[in-house]
Amino acid sequence: MASIYRDAHLTLAAATSGAATEGFLHYGHLAAEQKLPFWMEWKTHSGQQSTLGARIVPALTTHTPAGDDSPPLSLRGWTLQESKLSRRVLTYTREELWWSCLGESACECGTLDKLQEEEKRLEFNSFYSINNPQEAYKNWYYTVSEYTSRALTNPLDMLPAISGIARVVQDITNSQYIAGLWLDNFIFGLTWQAGTLHTIKSSSAALALSDYRAPTFSWASVERAIYDTIGHWFSANSCTVIETESKVPGRNPLGQVQSASVTLRGLIFKTTLQIEYSFFGIHDISSYVVPCADTKLTFYPDMALESFEAINPDGVTERLSLGHLCSYSILDIAWAAAAGKKPFATIS
Ligand SMILES: [Zn+2]
Incomplete structure (x- = not known):
C-alpha cells in the first residue's frame, strides 16, 4: 500500500x-x-x-x-x-x-x-519529507494520536490499516516493530495514555477490549490512545529493554499481531495507592495519589484498575472490583470525604 x-x-x-x-x-x-x-x-x-x-x-x-x-x-x-x-x-x-x-x-x-x-x-505532513529516525519516531506518535481518534469498521484492522506508514518508518529507522512500538524508541513508546488528561479526569477510565488485538503495553490494545510529548517525567536511562518477542499470524510483520511480550529492567518500589478528594467549583474530582518519599504523586488512571482492597466507611477492609468502584457516585465520595472517612486502596 x-x-x-x-x-x-x-x-x-x-x-x-x-x-x-x-x-x-x-x-x-x-x-x-x-x-x-x-x-x-x-x-x-x-x-x-x-x-x-x-x-x-x-x-x-x-x-x-x-x-x-x-x-x-x-x-x-x-x-x-x-x-x-x-x-x-x-x-x-x-x-x-x-x-x-x-x-x-x-x-x-x-x-x-x-x-x-x-x-x-x-x-500536509507526508512521511516522504522525513529523512532522520528521530523525526520519524516523533511523526509516528503524532500519527498514532490522530489515527486512534478515527473510526475503524473492523477493530482487528487497527494495526493493518497503519502498516503502510509503519513500513516507511521502518525504512527510515531500520528499527524492529513490536505491536505498534519501535524497539529503538521503546521506552518512550510505552508512555501513551488512553485519552487526554481532560477526558481521563472527567470520564471513567477506559476498559480493555474483550477480544485480543495487541499486548497491553501497546496503544493498539485500546480504542483510543494519545501520545503526550510534553513534560514527560520519565528518563529513558531509568529503564532498559532486555528482551522482546512478537508473533504475527500472517506474512505481514507490520500487520496484525498474534502475541507479543517484553522484558524490561528498571527501578521499582512498593507503595500504596490512595484515593484523594478535591473540590473545584461545583464539580468534585477524585484522584489517586502515590506517596513517594516526602511528597505525593498524583495519579490519574487512564485504564480501569482491575481490582483493589479498600476500607469501607465501617472500617472493614474489602476487596473491590471495578464495578464496585463505579457504584461510588461522586456525591457518595464527597460525603465520605466530608465525614473524614477517606478510604484508601492498595493495588495487588
Ligand atoms: Zn479553502
Whole structure:
C-alpha cells in the first residue's frame, strides 16, 4: 500500500465520502454553479500579447473548518495513509478543491495559502519529507494520536490499516516493530495514555477490549490512545529493554499481531495507592495519589484498575472490583470525604 501512494503522480481524495462505496462527484460543487472564468486577449504596456483572466474566489467561509465539521474522509481509519504517504493530493471537499504537495498547500478560497509554514506542515505532513529516525519516531506518535481518534469498521484492522506508514518508518529507522512500538524508541513508546488528561479526569477510565488485538503495553490494545510529548517525567536511562518477542499470524510483520511480550529492567518500589478528594467549583474530582518519599504523586488512571482492597466507611477492609468502584457516585465520595472517612486502596 505504501508504494502505491508513493509512486502515484497524484492522489485524488474524496473528502465528502464516509465509505469507499460512496461517490463524491454527485455533490453540487460550489464552483460548478459559478460563471465560467472570464478571459480575454490582452496586450501588456510593452505591447506583448497576453491573456487577461479572472474568476470568482469562494468566500473564506466556504473553507471546511477543523473539529466537529471535519470532512468524513478525515474520520476514517484506513484513509489516513492517503495523506501521510502521498507526494501530491488533490482533495475534493464539499465546497472547494485543496491542493497539497511536499512544497505547498493551497485551496480555492485562499485559507490554506495564508497558513504559516509550520501550520502547512501540520495540514500536509507526508512521511516522504522525513529523512532522520528521530523525526520519524516523533511523526509516528503524532500519527498514532490522530489515527486512534478515527473510526475503524473492523477493530482487528487497527494495526493493518497503519502498516503502510509503519513500513516507511521502518525504512527510515531500520528499527524492529513490536505491536505498534519501535524497539529503538521503546521506552518512550510505552508512555501513551488512553485519552487526554481532560477526558481521563472527567470520564471513567477506559476498559480493555474483550477480544485480543495487541499486548497491553501497546496503544493498539485500546480504542483510543494519545501520545503526550510534553513534560514527560520519565528518563529513558531509568529503564532498559532486555528482551522482546512478537508473533504475527500472517506474512505481514507490520500487520496484525498474534502475541507479543517484553522484558524490561528498571527501578521499582512498593507503595500504596490512595484515593484523594478535591473540590473545584461545583464539580468534585477524585484522584489517586502515590506517596513517594516526602511528597505525593498524583495519579490519574487512564485504564480501569482491575481490582483493589479498600476500607469501607465501617472500617472493614474489602476487596473491590471495578464495578464496585463505579457504584461510588461522586456525591457518595464527597460525603465520605466530608465525614473524614477517606478510604484508601492498595493495588495487588
Ligand atoms: Zn479553502
